[in-house]
């Protein structure tokens with residue numbers, strides 16, 4: 455059976471009047487990457503800050519490996535590495551100076567600091583920048599240093615709040631690869647407002663909206679759950695709508711323009727083949743056909759109509 459490393463139980467938090475997080479519960483398993491997906495203001499940072507003992511929740515409980523974070527924060531925090539949305543870097547320090555400072559903050563015994571630094575730097579691919587002042591590193595490498603400080607004390611759970619925010623596309627790919635490597639030895643939870651980020655990185659997904667969980671399951675289940683059910687077809691001339699409805703699986707035909715059509719289907723994506731075959735048989739010049747990807751807003755709308763499965 456998969457071991458649970460963290461339990462979030464009936465967690466609610468309000469800063470002032472409104473609830474930022476309302477009665478959410480989920481478990482984090484010992485291995486793998488869990489993605490916390492939600493739009494701006496959904497409650498992701500609040501959840502992560504509570505999980506890491508940075509703020510105290512209004513209601514509910516959080517346990518890390520059985521330790522109650524609120525009742526025993528010092529012991530719980532030893533098991534957690536945290537990279538907040540704004541990395542807590544001291545830009546005037548070198549990589550070694552900064553990570554040594556972090557090792558002290560984490561109460562790593564003096565005799566073990568050198569090894570801890572070397573291990574974290576090697577894991578994050580920054581050994582060659584040991585003597586470099588942080589302000590002289592690129593955004594991608596600064597983020598690697600942020601990740602190194604999060605694993606310097608070899609925590610069981612690493613919490614990353616929007617870890618690829620502000621990075622360029624190449625840096626994003628590199629940091630995602632690094633997160634996957636980090637997750638080989640421990641559990642990782644990351645937050646993001648980008649669906650493709652979770653799809654590229656995570657094993658499990660929790661979607662949060664207005665402080666509530668609207669979906670929680672494996673990534674595989676999520677991808678099946680929200681698979682596309684519309685196609686965009688472009689032709690040189692307007693086709694007769696009745697013929698389109700005769701194609702098996704077509705449930706609705708929507709003309710965006712005379713020649714650009716959104717086709718809703720109730721069968722699988724193999725319907726693309728049937729539409730192409732019809733176009734060829736009827737001699738309709740087809741210029742473009744593609745499955746329409748669901749937007750995050752579309753998925754949230756879809757989910758709120760369906761029953762929410764849980765992990």
Ligand SMILES: Nc1ncnc2c1ncn2[C@@H]1O[C@H](COP(=O)(O)OP(=O)(O)OP(=O)(O)O)[C@@H](O)[C@H]1O
Nearest residue numbers: 469470474492493494495496497498499500501647
């Ligand atoms: N310190 C605070 N004081 C008052 N309200 C806050 C505070 N921090 C967050 N909030 C509010 O709580 C709600 C949840 O915010 P939170 O930062 O957790 O969301 P988020 O999903 O992390 O969003 P983002 O991606 O923009 O950081 C929002 O409505 C936000 O305005």
